[in-house]
Amino acid sequence: MFEQPVIDERIATIAPGFRAMSVLVDATAASQCALDPDILGDACAVVSAGGPAWAESHLASWAQAYQRFGAKPNRTPCSAQALRKRVLRDGRLPVINPVVDLYNAVSLRYAIPVGGENADAYAGHPFLTIADGTEAFDTVMNGEAVIENPEAGEVIWRDEVGVTCRRWNWRQGTRTRLEHASGRMWFVLESLDTMPEEALRGATAMLVDGLADLMPGSTIVATRVALSSASNWRKLYMAASLGA
Template sequence: MFSVRFSIDVRLRGKVFVGVGVVRNVRNSEYPGGLLSVIDDTVREVRSRYSLDSLKDDPIIRYYRDFYWHELGIDPTKQRPAQEALLRRVLRGEDLPRINPMVDIGNAASIKYLVPIGLYDIDSFGGRDLVISYARDGEVFNPIGSPRKSLTSNQIILSTVDGLILHVYPYRDSETTKMRPETRNVLIVTAGVPGIDEDRLVNSAQFIINLAVKYLGGNAHVNPTVVRDERDINA
């Protein structure tokens, strides 16, 4: 049983919100052929829908770029929003990276729905309550594939209530809580910003759950939900 209180700091309510889902008992160590076909179909779908030239004018991409500029102080033409970077890779003719089945499902969802996707190994953070808040100056984060970083107070983080950082919002996940071949229980967080509709966050999380259940043997007992302030997540 997974039960966690998921909350958003009052200073960030209205600025960020998330779709949250849980899938349990996945087999994340091998790729069923059918899953690879679904991912390839998703790549073909987005290539038929978008182009590199027109991407900057897509309203969903614009909402995340505006959030980078105005809330994070990041130039989104120099550091692309995570989902835009993935989509640009695909539109240049490259494949999505092969990491492990759950990560690859998340990446497919990200380019299909144009939202950042975070996937976290529930057992790695012990199912502790979670909060989205501003970081403290000097707080240390251990990002996937990079040295530890010292954060500043204008950065937004998803962390356990006792300080384990899962994510720098909405673009960088933690080495500590990442998907591994042995991961069994997965927390899905789809990151929203002003202008994004709730259905997009819910549908992207549901897409991930559906594929994990169908191809990785997972099970899900609750539908994804949106958190704008605080909510109990039970699965």
């Protein structure tokens, strides 16, 4: 059973109004179909036309949140801002694989960070928390596998083994990277209060519907993620830290 995400209550001081949707997919017995070939191009067209209406205010709020934990959003922007900049510069995004193309399309169309992970590679709860600087982050540099450490005070996603995404949703690690439309997958959509609530619901529906079309017969569960109480997240986080 995949553990539900745990949100450190300290995140509220960095990003007031933070909201997230967790989408768990079990595609172990699913069929495979092709992704709508227009879905990514259509999303790029929305961005090129200046949409969605809340994009600028929402991404500005993300930049402010990054600054609050010491990141430089011009150098390491949130994932939604990075995708949007590429489309505004190049007019399109390259095709990667159907699952990544789908959640990139959702991110672009709704100006929201969307992450996709291999749930079978996760150990325990996904934690959105604040790094102490000793956590391990597996990545690639100059074609070589390396282990980095986040900066102390940096917002990270992690599990019982180490960091799965640095600087909130800026860069994913290699250990839990999602590369195939098979097995168990976990997606998270992250929004701030400058994004309309109905837009968050729309983004979630677009992702869930797209996953159902891509992998018929899969089991998909979408859940709202709330901040954990101080005692709850500390208990779970300490257990994860001791197990790492």
